[in-house]
Amino acid sequence: MSSGELADSTIAFDLDGTLVDTAPDLVRALNETLDLEGMPHAKLSTVRHMVGQGARRLIERATTLVGANFSNERLDQLTTAFIQFYSADIAGRSAPFPGVIDALDQLAAQGAKLSVCTNKRTDLSMQLLDALNLSRYFSAIVGADAVTNRKPHPEHYAAAIERAGGVVRRSVMIGDTTADVAAARAAGAPVVVVRFGYCDGGADSLGADIVLDRYSDLAPICRRLLTAHS
Template identity: 40%
Template sequence: MRAPPFSIVGFDLDGTLVDTVPDLAGAVNHVLAQAGRAPLDEDTVRGLVGGGTRHMLELALAKTGGADELLLERLLPELLSFYEAHIADASRPFPGAGEALRALRAEGVRLAVVTNKIGRLSRRLLEAVDLLDLVDTVIGGDEVERQKPDSAPLTAMVERLGGGRAAFVGDSIYDMAAARAAALPAVAVSFGYRDRPAEALGADALIDSFAELLPALEKL
């Protein structure tokens, strides 16, 4: 296999590199209980992920009785605190994620994680699941002026890693829209978190496992 025709490949985090729903659901249900709300199952929480922690909580409240700004502001710090304490109790990399990162690094590709998750929590999670040392940079949602689906995080990724042809790998409409806005080829993973069929995300390539990633990049 020839090296992928990219000098930079970026990845989303939740639902792309790491299956985080068990711990995210635990944190969401912790604060829902504090608000006297019914818990949400993991499948429901899976559909709330992608727009950042605040957005996830806002959607969870809306599904369980309605959200108001005062309640959101009261519960968000508690959710973040609980989640940080349990960030990798059950979260694990998707099968083949580490191997794909190592294969790309072996070909000299510079790697980034670009996520709407808070940067500090993103690095903590990646370190806990032994992926942090495999990427060159992490860009959190609180570390750029505008989050995905805006192009700003992906533009920052390319600039931070020295420029060159780049591609992005993600699982949600936020990821695909950001890639389009930044004029980058996009690969969608079918196993991630999304609110629509994977085929409807508008990706340039769709993969069912990380074993398919390098061949997909080769074809872009």
């Protein structure tokens, strides 16, 4: 395909572990939250594999890991505290993965619409992307709170595509977890997973169409997948 032939396509990206390495800020906020209970800190290597199901689930998994058993009310309170800690310095240690900006430039130059499909809250997603000067690339940013059924439900993926002005049959999902793969598969779209993301168990085990080693390969991969699924 030549330049411009992605004009009728939409590429949806997961956020944490796909576009941006957010784990350092998430573990900072998590450990500040654990301090409220006098609990031991979580390690970055551990937290990387807990990301992708929302803030409350992260708190649940982290506290369970150290043997704590909190009521739903207390978990809600800790989740609120975590979000406050996180939002206060949301991009202090976070950065786009290598090659992300060039890949977004290439996709946009070839006419693709770009969207974010994330289980992060929409307001936090927008705050993070604004802080990293990435919001300008995306026609839609759709967090878990913006749909009735979040990933892995296909409704979330379809909403991210349609709100960007696209159609699912001409779309590709880029992610790093089973939720990303399941959402795209259920919607009938091809899916790419990044090898460097937060998946627990390895990217090759997720069942994606392609595992991406570096973002410089993304644009031709999307063209190839869209041709194969047309």
